[in-house]
Amino acid sequence: MTTPTPEVAEAAEPDFDVIVIGGGIAGCVTAYQLAQQGRTVVLIERGEAPGSKNLSGGVLYCRGMQEVFPDFLTEAPIERHITRNYINFLNAESSIGIDYKDSRLADPVNAVTVLRAKLDAWLSDKCEEAGVFIMPGVRVDKVLTEDGPTGKRVVGVKAGDDELHAHVVVAADGVNSFISQEVGLRTKEPLNHLAIGVKCVVNLPRETVESRFNVTGDEGAAFAVVGDCTQGVGGGGFMYTNIDSVSVGVVLRLDDLTAKKKSSSEIFDHFLAHPYIAPYLEGGELVEYGCHLVAEGGLEMMGEITMDGLVVVGDAAGLTLNTGLTVRGMDLAVASGVAAATGIGAALESKDTSKAGLAGYRAAFDASYAGHDMKTYAKAPGFLEVERMYKDYGDLIGNVLHGVFDHDNTPREHIIKVAYKAFKKSPVKIKHLISDGIAGVRAL
Amino acid sequence: MKPLSVPERLAKNRFELDEEESHIEVNQEVVKATGCAQTIVRCCSAHVYTEEADGTLSVEYAACLECGTCLQVAAPGALKWHYPRGGFGIQFREG
Numbered sequence: 259m260t261t262p263t264p265e266v267a268e269a270a271e272p273d274f275d276v277i278v279i280g281g282g283i284a285g286c287v288t289a290y291q292l293a294q295q296g297r298t299v300v301l302i303e304r305g306e307a308p309g310s311k312n313l314s315g316g317v318l319y320c321r322g323m324q325e326v327f328p329d330f331l332t333e334a335p336i337e338r339h340i341t342r343n344y345i346n347f348l349n350a351e352s353s354i355g356i357d358y359k360d361s362r363l364a365d366p367v368n369a370v371t372v373l374r375a376k377l378d379a380w381l382s383d384k385c386e387e388a389g390v391f392i393m394p395g396v397r398v399d400k401v402l403t404e405d406g407p408t409g410k411r412v413v414g415v416k417a418g419d420d421e422l423h424a425h426v427v428v429a430a431d432g433v434n435s436f437i438s439q440e441v442g443l444r445t446k447e448p449l450n451h452l453a454i455g456v457k458c459v460v461n462l463p464r465e466t467v468e469s470r471f472n473v474t475g476d477e478g479a480a481f482a483v484v485g486d487c488t489q490g491v492g493g494g495g496f497m498y499t500n501i502d503s504v505s506v507g508v509v510l511r512l513d514d515l516t517a518k519k520k521s522s523s524e525i526f527d528h529f530l531a532h533p534y535i536a537p538y539l540e541g542g543e544l545v546e547y548g549c550h551l552v553a554e555g556g557l558e559m560m561g562e563i564t565m566d567g568l569v570v571v572g573d574a575a576g577l578t579l580n581t582g583l584t585v586r587g588m589d590l591a592v593a594s595g596v597a598a599a600t601g602i603g604a605a606l607e608s609k610d611t612s613k614a615g616l617a618g619y620r621a622a623f624d625a626s627y628a629g630h631d632m633k634t635y636a637k638a639p640g641f642l643e644v645e646r647m648y649k650d651y652g653d654l655i656g657n658v659l660h661g662v663f664d665h666d667n668t669p670r671e672h673i674i675k676v677a678y679k680a681f682k683k684s685p686v687k688i689k690h691l692i693s694d695g696i697a698g699v700r701a702l
Numbered sequence: 703m704k705p706l707s708v709p710e711r712l713a714k715n716r717f718e719l720d721e722e723e724s725h726i727e728v729n730q731e732v733v734k735a736t737g738c739a740q741t742i743v744r745c746c747s748a749h750v751y752t753e754e755a756d757g758t759l760s761v762e763y764a765a766c767l768e769c770g771t772c773l774q775v776a777a778p779g780a781l782k783w784h785y786p787r788g789g790f791g792i793q794f795r796e797g
C-alpha cells in the first residue's frame with residue numbers, strides 16, 4: 259500500500275461535505291437537514307436571493323414541513339390556512355361548483371397558502387442559522403466529474419471561474435434541471451410530461467378577500483377550475499387566497515397547447531376575464547406576473563435519482579403530482595429533501611458516497627408518504643390526458659342542470675329524461691362515462 | 703380588474719437586466735427549416751419572441767420570465783437557451 263502524497267491527500271479532502279445546487283424548497287430542506295446532522299454544506303442559488311426565481315400556485319400541504327420545522331405554522335411566512343376547497347366546472351355560459359368547507363381542515367392544519375419569494379427566503383434564513391453557507395447570485399454552470407472505478411463520478415461544481423469540491427453534490431435545480439441532464443440522469447421530457455403555469459398575484463384589501471371568498475380570520479380558500487377556463491386545453495385554472503392578495507393562474511399541458519395552436523397568454527387573459535372569475539378580482543391590482551414549467555409525468559417521469567457523488571431532489575427529479583384538482587410539488591420537494599439528507603448522512607458516515615452508498619435516499623423516499631403517493635397516483639397523468647375531462651363533461655352537467663332549473667313555462671321533464679337528452683347532444687357516450695369513471699377511480 | 707397587456711404586466715415585475723449578455727440565441731436556419739416559429743411565439747407568456755416579415759424570429763430577452771417552455775417546444779437545435787448569469791433576470795417578490 260502506498261501512502262498518498264500530501265497534495266493528493268489535500269485534493270481528496272474537499273471544500274464541503276455537500277454542495278446543494280438550488281435554493282428552492284427541495285434544496286433548502288436538504289441543506290438544513292444535513293447541517294442539523296453537523297455536516298458542512300454550501301447552498302448555491304442563481305437568484306439574487308433564494309426564492310427570487312421561484313413560483314408556484316401556492317397551496318402547500320404542510321405536514322411534512324412541520325416535521326422539519328416544528329414551529330412552521332407560527333414562524334414561517336404563511337398566508338392562510340385552507341379550510342375551503344371549491345371545485346369549479348366552468349363552461350362558456352355556466353359554472354357548476356362543489357363547495358367543500360370543513361372546519362376539520364383547520365385543526366390540524368393540513369394545507370396553507372404561501373408565496374415562494376417569501377417562503378424560500380425564510381427557509382434559507384433557517385439554513386443559515388443551522389450553519390449552511392449560502393451563496394446567492396451564483397449560477398452553477400456545470401458539475402465537475404472524475405472517472406471512477408464504476409464510471410463517471412461527480413466531485414464538485416463549476417461556477418464562472420470558481421470550482422468547489424464536495425463528497426456529494428445535490429441537484430435541486432428545479433424542473434428544467436440542466437444539471438441532471440448534463441450528467442445523463444434525465445433526457446428531454448416528452449411534452450405530455452410538462453405544463454406551463456401562468457400566474458399573477460392580484461392585491462385586494464384583506465376584508466375584500468375574506469368576504470368574496472367566504473372565509474374569516476386566517477382561513478383561506480382554494481379554487482380549482484376545469485373546463486372553458488383553458489379553452490379546452492388539458493390543464494386547469496386556480497385561485498388561491500393569500501392574506502391580502504389572490505394568486506390566480508392556469509396550468510396548460512404542453513402537448514395539448516401546441517397541438518391546439520393556442521397562445522398561453524391569451525388563455526390566461528381569457529381566464530381572468532371570464533364572467534365567473536372576473537368578479538372575484540374586481541378592483542384588484544396586479545402586482546406580479548410570472549410563468550414556470552410544471553412537471554406532470556408523475557412516477558413515469560421519475561428516473562434515476564442517484565449516481566456516484568450526486569443525488570437529485572424535488573422538481574429536478576420530476577417529483578410533482580397532478581391529481582386533476584391539485585398540483586402537488588412542494589410537499590414532495592420537502593419529502594425528497596428529508597429522504598436525501600437521510601441517505602447522504604448514511605453515505606458520509608460509511609465513507610461511501612458512490613451510487614450504492616447513496617441508495618438509502620431512494621429507500622427512504624419510497625418509504626415516505628410522498629413515495630407512496632407517487633405510486634398511488636401513477637395512473638393519474640394518463641387519465642388526465644383524456645380530452646373529455648376539459649370540455650365535454652362540464653357542458654354535459656351544465657345542460658342537465660339547465661334543463662332542471664330553467665323554468666321556461668314548458669312542461670317539466672323528469673331529470674332522467676333531461677339527462678338523457680343532454681347526453682344525446684353531447685359527444686360523451688355512456689361507455690366513456692363508465693370507462694373514465696373506472697379509470698378515474700383507479701388513477702385518483 | 704383592469705385588463706393589462708403583457709408588457710404592462712411585465713412592467714410590474716422587477717428585472718435585473720444583464721446588459722452585456724443575452725441568454726437566448728436563435729438558430730434562424732433551423733427555425734425556418736422546421737417551421738417552429740409560431741409554436742415558440744404562442745407558448746411564451748412573456749411575448750419574448752416575434753416572427754418578423756422575413757420569417758426570422760426576433761428576441762426581446764429582457765422580458766424573459768425564465769420558465770424554459772420555449773426550449774421544450776422548439777425544434778431541436780432551434781434555440782440555445784440557458785439561465786441568465788447569476789443575479790440577473792427576473793426577481794420575483796411574490797412568487
Ligand SMILES: Cc1cc2nc3c(=O)[nH]c(=O)nc-3n(C[C@H](O)[C@H](O)[C@H](O)COP(=O)(O)OP(=O)(O)OC[C@H]3O[C@@H](n4cnc5c(N)ncnc54)[C@H](O)[C@@H]3O)c2cc1C
Binds near residue numbers: 311
Ligand atoms: C403555476 C404552478 C402552480 C403550482 N401549484 C402548486 C401548488 O399549489 N402546490 C404545490 O405543492 N406545488 C405546486 N406547484 C409545483 C411546485 O411549485 C414545485 O413542485 C416546487 O416549486 C418544486 O420545488 P424545488 O425546490 O424542487 O424546485 P424550485 O422551486 O424550482 O427550485 C429550484 C431552484 O434552483 C435554482 N437553480 C436552478 N438552476 C440553478 C443553477 N444552475 N445554479 C444555481 N441555482 C440554480 C433556481 O433558481 C431555484 O431557486 C406549482 C407549480 C407551478 C409552476
Ligand code: SF4
Binds near residue numbers: 549747749765770773
Ligand atoms: S423561458 Fe419562458 S418566458 Fe423566457 S422566452 Fe422562453 S417561454 Fe418565454
